[in-house]
Amino acid sequence: MLPEPVQAFIDAEVAAATTDFSDLRAVVLNGTLKRSPEPSHTEGLVDIARHIMSGLDVRVDVVRAVDHVIPPGVYPDMREHGWERDDFPDLYRELIEPAHIVVLASPIWLGDQSSMTRLLIERLYGWSGELNAAGQWSYYGKVGGALVTGNEDGGKHCAAQMLYALSHIGFTIPPQADAYWVGEAGPGPSYLDDGRGAANHWTTRNTVFATWNLLHTARRTTDAGGIPVHGNVTTNWDLSDTEHPNPEYR
DSSP, X not given: OOOHHHXXXXXXXXXXXXXXXXXXXXXXXXXXXXXXXXXXXXXXXXHHHXXXXXXXXXXXXXXXXXXXXXXXXXXXXXXXXXXXXXXXXXXXXXXXXXXXXXXEEEEEETTEEOHHHHHHHHHXXXXXXXXXXXXXXXXXXXXXXXXXXXXXXOHHHHHHHHHHHHHHTTOBOOTTOEEEEOXXXXXXXXXXXXXXXXXOHHHHHHHHHHHHHHHHXXXXXXXXXXXXXXXXXXXXXXXXXXXXXXXXXX
């Protein structure tokens, strides 16, 4: 829970907004290693962004990868590659494909993203070869961001990798589209412990900035009909090698 003056300031900004965001959808892909309903420090930081978006009537879905059966791989449906179950195709179709904003959220382990976060990135990559209605790669017109928590160094390193991955597969990255909380070096309290994270106004401010920048960029991109198609229509090019197993050769 944020300090009352900070919460009041954020709520006042939401109430004063003159732009309508109510047609937008957002999905947060949380790479926590904790299954629901165990409290997630990363989700504690996500709650700031969710609070702002929900206050603007944006639909926000939060998904913990660890709650689902998501096999490793870089293909859209891993059931076609030997796995008996794969929940990711349904998550993609129901939550990611219709979303205007996709946020990757990750804890830090050993100075890097969690295994679940890397898994999510690989599976997002597997769907990047799909086409949108304009004939562009599937994530063109979507906006991406990153939130990171931990009690050790690595916040900027993780965000850099996460945002690069999103940009590489087609997402638009707004200015200052990441925020993190890492606490003191070494063992110690995490984001939700003793209110440490919520009391850090620097992290809260950057999370608020990132959330609004995601919303503003999604609003502008959506109103413009996505990314202009001139010069980037994939169907004008054929670089594929259909016999090659690496999707980079599509």
